[in-house]
Amino acid sequence: MKRLALVKPVLVVAMLGVGSAQAAPDAASVLEASPIDDIVEQYPAMLSQGIREGLKQRGQVPPMVADTVGYVVSSSFSADKIEQQIITDLQAQLTDEQLQAVSEWYQTPVARKISSAEIAASAPEAWPQIQASAPELNRKYKGTPKxxxxDRFDRAARATESAVDTTIAVQLGLATAMSALSSESMHYEQLERRIENQRGMLRGVVGQQVYDSYLYTYDKISAQELALYLDFLESPAGKQFSQVVTSSIQQAIMEPVESIGRQISRFMAPPAGSE
Structure with missing residues (x-):
């Protein structure tokens, strides 16, 4: 009797341990296992840099004003809010089985290697290197399996689609900033329609940039490793994961853009009674 009494609690603990090990991961832990959260951390700086450099290239405002606008833009976006949007959508739109499959993929050595490459290439400071190495990498990989x-990667990862959405957000933020700094103001809806009409043209330009980024990011990833990655992206779980993540990011980065003009107007307005 005493021996059975001792065995029973041990069995219960063992069964509880098995149950917890098999429980499906939640969306937050899946996002943490993936490189997405680290990449999203770069978004405020990336968007701010894009708009700031755009203003400076146009030469219509002093560099100090462009830097000020860049600061306002950076503070308008929150990586935490973008991540929370992704987590909420993943939890709602992926099944437990799909979350489990995504989690298992990102725990593999190949996935970890690929994730490290993607995080490094997503940093704003990596873009000059991508541009500089593009001609050589295009020649190196011409006609190769990679x-x-x-095209298979682009469809599965929705890479060009996501990049176009981000570019439109930057362009819209830039146009909103210019409108706020100009006496010729334009409603946000008008700016949005004008830039959305350029989506087809942007897709062609951005498509080449995405290809250059692809070659740079996966330069040290073998064709065999990349094929395993594509198998994951094309699986039901990987496909749903990519679709939800890109849609969530688009929604999260577009929402603050409308308010950028108002924030810049308030920030740049002269103090009351200064005139």
Whole structure:
């Protein structure tokens, strides 16, 4: 009797341990296992840099004003809010089985290697290196299996689609900033329609940039490793994960853009009674 009494609690603990090990991970832990949260951390700086450099290239405002606008833009976006949007949508739109499959993929050595490459390439300071190495990498990979995998990768990862959405957010933020700094103001809806009409043209330009980024990011990833990644992205779980993540990011980065003009107007307005 005493021996059975001792065995029973041990069995219960063992069964509880098995149950917890098999429980499906939640969306937050899946996002943490993936490189997405680290990449999203770069978004405020990336968007701010894009708008700031755009203003400076146009030469219509002093560099100090462009830097001030960049600061306002950076403070308008929150990586934490973007991540929370992704987590909420993943939890609502992926099944437990899909979350489990995504989690298991990102725990593999190949996934960890690929994730590290993606995080490094997503940093704003990596872009000059991507541009500089593009001609050489295009020549290096011309006609190779890795180059031929790009269209498959682009469809599965929704890479160009996501990049176009981000570019439109930057362009819209830039236009909103210019409108706020100009005496010729334009409603946000008008700016949005004008820039959305350029989506087809942007897709062609951005598509080449995405290809250059693809070659740079996966330069040290073998064709065999990349094929495993594509298998994951094309699986039901990987496909749903990519679709939800890109849609969530688009929604999260577009929402603050409308308010940028109002914030810049308030920030740049002269103090009361200064005139």
């Amino acid at each position: 180059a031929e995998m790009f």
